[in-house]
Structure formats: structure tokens, C-alpha cells
Amino acid sequence: MSLTAGWLPTAALADVIRVGGDDSFPPYEYVDDNGxxxxxxxxxxxxxxEVMGxxxxxxxxxxxxxxxxxxxxxxxxxxxxxxxxxRAKDYTFSPPSVIVNFSFFARxxxxxxxxxxxxxxxxxxxQREDIMHDYLRERDLGVRIVPVRTHYExxxxxAAGRFDYALGATLPSLYYSREYRLSNVESVWRPVQxxxxxxxxxxxxxxxxxLFSEGLAILKNTGQQQAIYDKWLGSLENPQSRDWRLVGIATGATSALLLFGLGLVVVWNRTLQRRVERQTEEVRKQQQQLIQADKMSSLGTLVSGVAHEINNPSGLILLNLPMLSDAWDDALPLxxxxxxxxxxxxxGLDYQRIRREIPYVISEMNEGAQRIRRIVNDLRDFARQEAKDTAVPxxxxxxxxxxxxLLDVTIRGYTRHFSLTLDPYLPSMLGNAQRIEQVVVNLIINACQALPDDSRAVKVETRIHHASQRLVLVVQDEGVGIEPEALSSLTDPFYTTKRESGGTGLGLSVSAGIVxxxxxxxxxYSQPGEGTRVEVTFPWNHREETSVHE
Incomplete structure (x- = not known):
């Protein structure tokens, strides 16, 4: 079977897709103070x-x-x-990107x-025409319904005592209750799933x-959806309040020590690698295997032991920074x-300068804490070893x-020559389909990003290597190639040639761990200017009574 980049149909669409939403539904969607x-x-x-073009x-x-x-x-x-x-009678829905809770609010x-x-x-x-408006209209609950424009209203x-209850989405209601200091209003009941x-x-x-459903699936698979979720909703998962000053001091010290320890591990691995490369090629290959095993063990042990300790103070920073910002805003008039x-x-600084600097300091602290959370999540993926009982045919x-x-639109954005050749007699293998798919997605995206223009090709194929009884996956590109001295570092954590564009250097590390x-x-296998070929092999499933055609 051979497929090209145009093998999926594309709907005829307008030049600009008009997307609408609620202007008063924070933190999901709203218009901020700057419009x-x-x-x-x-x-x-x-x-x-961006991913769908x-x-x-x-x-x-x-x-x-x-x-x-x-x-x-x-x-x-x-x-x-x-x-x-x-609503399904009039509208068609994508898979959900998030789950929304609803509550009754009262004085x-x-x-x-x-x-x-x-x-x-x-x-x-x-809220007028909201799902809870529909919910009450569709049921005879014996209540008088008062529709208004927003959750805040x-x-x-x-709060003013004009009516008995408000029914709406929990997070937007809590946001407005805190933002406008409606201290006499609280969530009292959650009868709706x-x-x-x-x-x-x-x-x-x-x-x-x-198109939006496909893009959503790509974001979930690549981790971008989780990053956006953490940015807007992650810090709301544990709303316990603490003293932000003590949290800031303790978290800063703990995070600095832990990141310093992680940095030492990486530096140690890089230094050991350079020493090995000065030895003969045969010794270098043998030692590289030992380095990788030790590296996986060291980072796996370290990450499993400290990830929880890093995430907790980072979460507290993210939780308390809004409180710190609110406190500063309240103090400004005085x-x-x-x-x-x-x-x-x-x-030690003039008040006017401090007045300008504090918002930037808070913003930078928030960005730093978000980056700590992303790094820990990537490292946890890097160190994770799938249990054997999860391997199925x-x-x-x-x-x-x-x-x-899944990557059809992304592929067509990079090349006009994409081919997919699958061996129809391929036996099964033991593994986890979602994790193997993550490897394939990473390899195809890397191949596409290596192309200098869309006239160059990317080829993906599967085949059987009968002598070793293994399945072979090949991803080959006609891209810029890789320098010989860089080949041995490709699966090292944090090694990347795309750091300026946001690369973390963990994609191939995670993929190598899964494989x-x-x-x-x-x-x-690569040479500068001649493209790159990646070969991934797996043992076929010997438990399966399959007739493999020679």
C-alpha cells in the first residue's frame, strides 16, 4: 500500500474561518481589561x-x-x-477538550x-441561552427562571438579595466572585454532572x-493541549491557600537546588560522552550502550523521586502569584x-521604579514556574518505563x-512528496499502540522539519527482516542531514538543534525510551546535505500463529 500527501480529502473552505465565543466566560474565553x-x-x-494551517x-x-x-x-x-x-439536533460537536462543572450559588x-x-x-x-438555561427549560422543576447576559450579572x-439562586459554570462563577469580591456568595450545591x-x-x-477535531487530536498527542490546560486551568486544581511569602522563599530554594542537581546530571553525561568519543570506534559503541543505560537509570531514579516535590512548590507558586498580584494592585492606591x-x-529602589518593575517580576516568576512544570513533565515521560503487562498484540x-x-495537514505544509508503503504481510508485535504512535509522530515531524522546501520528499515504510525475525519501520527524508559528530547525541536529553524555535531536546529521548x-x-543514518534515514526495529509477536509469506 502506497499513499501520498494528498491521500485525505480536504473540504472546500472560506479563506477565513469565523470563530465565535463568549466574551464573559473566564478562564475559558473572555475579553480582558485591554480589550x-x-x-x-x-x-x-x-x-x-497553527498546526492545521x-x-x-x-x-x-x-x-x-x-x-x-x-x-x-x-x-x-x-x-x-x-x-x-x-443541542445535537441542531449542532455537531467535536471531541471535548475539557470538562466543565456546574454549581448552584447562593448567599x-x-x-x-x-x-x-x-x-x-x-x-x-x-446566563441567557447557556446550557443551564436549557437544562431548566427542559425540566419542570417548579422554579422561576431569570435569564441575564453573564455569570457576573x-x-x-x-449578592444583592434580589433572587434566591444562580446556576452556572463553576470556574467562571468563582472567578467573578473573587474578582469583584462578592464575599457573601458561595457555591452551595452541584446537582448537575x-x-x-x-x-x-x-x-x-x-x-x-x-479540521478542528484533527487539530485538537494533534495538540493532545504532542502535549500542547496539556500545556495550554496547565496555563489556564492547572493551578485551579488545588485551591488551598497558603502564605505566599513563605511559599515563594521555600519553593525558590527547593527549585533552584533540584534544577542544579538535574543540570549536574546532564553535564556529567555530556562530559562522559566526550571522553568516550576520543577512544576507538569499537570501544565508543560499547561504552555508549553503558552510558545510555546508566543515564536512563540515573534520570529515572532522580525524576521519580523529585517530580512530586518539584510539582508541589511549582503549583503553589502558580496558585499564589495571582494573590500576590492582587495584593500589589490593592496596595498601589495607598x-x-x-x-x-x-x-x-x-x-533600596525608588518607589516609582518598583511600581513599574513589580508586574514584570510577577510575570517572569509565573513563566518560570510554568517552564519548571513543563520540564518535569517531559523528564517524567523520558524516565517512564512501561510495565510489561501493558504490552499487547x-x-x-x-x-x-x-x-x-493524524499529521496529514502538517505533512502537506512541509512537502508535496510524502509516501507511505506498508508491508501487507507484517505480523503483529507486542506493545502499546498509543506509545508507539507517539514515536511515529515524533519521527515524521522531525523528518518534515528537516526539509529545506516542499519539493523534498519524506518516505515512511514498514517491512519484515526475516533473518532477525523483526519488524522494521523506516522514516527517510531528503532534508539537510546531520553532522556525523551529532549522530551519537540525537537521543541525549536536552540535545536539540531547534532550541530557538522552542525545542526541548526531549522528543527523541522519549521516543528512544519507548522503543x-x-x-x-x-x-x-545521515550525511550533511543528503537527508536522514531512521530505522526502528521490534521483535515480532512469536505468540501469534501467523503464516509469514516469504
Missing amino acids: NVTGYNVDMTRAIA LDIEITLSSWSSMRSALDNGEMDVLQGMIASPE SDDPEPNSLVDIRGKTVVV ALRQI AQPYGYAVKKGNEDILA LDRLYDSGRFDIA INLNEVVATAAR TAYQGEMNF
Whole structure:
């Protein structure tokens, strides 16, 4: 079987895809104080547009107007809508990118409801055309429904004592309650199950939705969706409050020591590698295997022991930095008035300079903590060894074909000459399909990124090596090639030639660990200017009674 880069159909689409959303649904999507659209959904949509090569235009307005715009064709897709059987009659939904919880909110001095009977005869405020508005309209609960424009308006009405309850999404409601200091309003009951939340189009626009679903799958597979989730929602998973000053001091010291230790491990490995390379080629090959085994053991032990300790203080930093920012914002008016009465210094610097620097310091601390979390997650993937009982018979051809379909748009963005040749008589192998797919995705993306222009080719094939009874996967590109002295470092952690574009140097390290976990081997063959060929081999499944055609 041989497939080219154009083997998947592409829908005929407008030059610009119009994406709509709610302007008051933080942290998922909203308009910030500077008038910019932002939030989890906005970052996800932009990331999908980048990996899929889409031209998009994002517009946020009231939720009810956005639903109307989707219905009358003024919007092509909504980037965040709760799926339900009733809505499925008019809309088609992508796989969910996140799950949204819902809660009843009431004044803290009012009795808490324990069942739907307790709210009968009460007045419930909801966001107009929101899923909870649909929920109440579809059920005869004996309540009076008051629709308003936003979650904030619903909470404000409750805080003022005008109505009994507000029903809405938990995170946006908690955000507004904290932002506007509605201290007498609290979450009292969660009778509604968490709901799937993703992209939606009007029936008939499934071609557009397919592009967003494919992009979402790529983001999940490459870890970008998790990074965006951590940025907007990760720090909200553990809302316990602590003293930010003590947390900052302890976390800074702990993180510095741990990162220093990780740096020493990497430096030690690099130094040992250079010594080995000065020896004969035969000794170098033998020693390289020992170095890799020791490196995997050292990093695996270190990461498993400290990942939890790093993530906890990092999470506390991410949790408390917003509190620190709020405290600074609250103190500014008092400090400004004090400065008007006479100049003074803070931390040895003039107050006006400190006033300008503190927001940047907080922002840099947040970015640093986010980077610590990403590095720890990458290292955990690098060190993880899959348990033997998770290895099941899988079809390597199906895994490779799935990875190629997943990357179709990405591949076509790099080359006009992509071929996929699969041996139809390939026996099964023992492994985990999702982890082997991760290896194939990494190898194909690396091959595409090595091409100087789209006239160069990428070839992927599978075949059988009968003498060794192994399955062979080959990914070959006509790219710029690799210097001979760099070949031995390709699977080293943190080694990358793409650091300026955001590479961490862990992709091939993770892939090599996965291959080794299933008794596989990965070899690289390359010359500068002549492209690169990567061969990955796995033992075939001897438990399977398969007739292999010679």
C-alpha cells in the first residue's frame, strides 16, 4: 500500500474561518481589561490554526448573540459549547477538550438546598441561552427562571438579595466572585454532572469541524493541549491557600537546588560522552550502550523521586502569584498617595521604579514556574518505563497509518512528496499502540522539519527482516542531514538543534525510551546535505500463529 500527501480529502473552505465565543466566560474565553480576546479556548483555537494551517478570525460577544450568529451563518464555528442530546439536533460537536462543572450559588447566610425539591418555588438566575438555561427549560422543576447576559450579572443579583439562586459554570462563577469580591456568595450545591465542552458547528458544516477535531487530536498527542490546560486551568486544581511569602522563599530554594542537581546530571553525561568519543570506534559503541543505560537509570531514579516535590512548590507558586498580584494592585492606591506626600524607597529602589518593575517580576516568576512544570513533565515521560503487562498484540501498520492520518495537514505544509508503503504481510508485535504512535509522530515531524522546501520528499515504510525475525519501520527524508559528530547525541536529553524555535531536546529521548521498553532498537543514518534515514526495529509477536509469506 502506497499513499501520498494528498491521500485525505480536504473540504472546500472560506479563506477565513469565523470563530465565535463568549466574551464573559473566564478562564475559558473572555475579553480582558485591554480589550484583547484571551483564555483557554482562544489559545487552543490559535494553536489548532497553527498546526492545521488555517486562517481564522476570533470574535467574542454575548453568548446568546454568538449562538444566533452560528444559527444564521454569521459564524462558522463556536470554540466552546456544552454538548447535549437536545443541542445535537441542531449542532455537531467535536471531541471535548475539557470538562466543565456546574454549581448552584447562593448567599452564605441562606439555607443550602439538598435536593431539587428544596428549590421548588424559588427564583434561579442563569446566563441567557447557556446550557443551564436549557437544562431548566427542559425540566419542570417548579422554579422561576431569570435569564441575564453573564455569570457576573447572575452572581451580582444574588449578592444583592434580589433572587434566591444562580446556576452556572463553576470556574467562571468563582472567578467573578473573587474578582469583584462578592464575599457573601458561595457555591452551595452541584446537582448537575460535569459536561463535555468543545467546538460546535451548525449541522452541515462538518468539514470545518473535522479540521478542528484533527487539530485538537494533534495538540493532545504532542502535549500542547496539556500545556495550554496547565496555563489556564492547572493551578485551579488545588485551591488551598497558603502564605505566599513563605511559599515563594521555600519553593525558590527547593527549585533552584533540584534544577542544579538535574543540570549536574546532564553535564556529567555530556562530559562522559566526550571522553568516550576520543577512544576507538569499537570501544565508543560499547561504552555508549553503558552510558545510555546508566543515564536512563540515573534520570529515572532522580525524576521519580523529585517530580512530586518539584510539582508541589511549582503549583503553589502558580496558585499564589495571582494573590500576590492582587495584593500589589490593592496596595498601589495607598502607596501612590503616600508617595504624593513625599518620595520613599522600597527594597533600596525608588518607589516609582518598583511600581513599574513589580508586574514584570510577577510575570517572569509565573513563566518560570510554568517552564519548571513543563520540564518535569517531559523528564517524567523520558524516565517512564512501561510495565510489561501493558504490552499487547498490536498491528504496526495500523499504528503508522493512524499517525500519518493524524499529521496529514502538517505533512502537506512541509512537502508535496510524502509516501507511505506498508508491508501487507507484517505480523503483529507486542506493545502499546498509543506509545508507539507517539514515536511515529515524533519521527515524521522531525523528518518534515528537516526539509529545506516542499519539493523534498519524506518516505515512511514498514517491512519484515526475516533473518532477525523483526519488524522494521523506516522514516527517510531528503532534508539537510546531520553532522556525523551529532549522530551519537540525537537521543541525549536536552540535545536539540531547534532550541530557538522552542525545542526541548526531549522528543527523541522519549521516543528512544519507548522503543527500548518494547525490546526495540532505533538507528540513525545521515550525511550533511543528503537527508536522514531512521530505522526502528521490534521483535515480532512469536505468540501469534501467523503464516509469514516469504
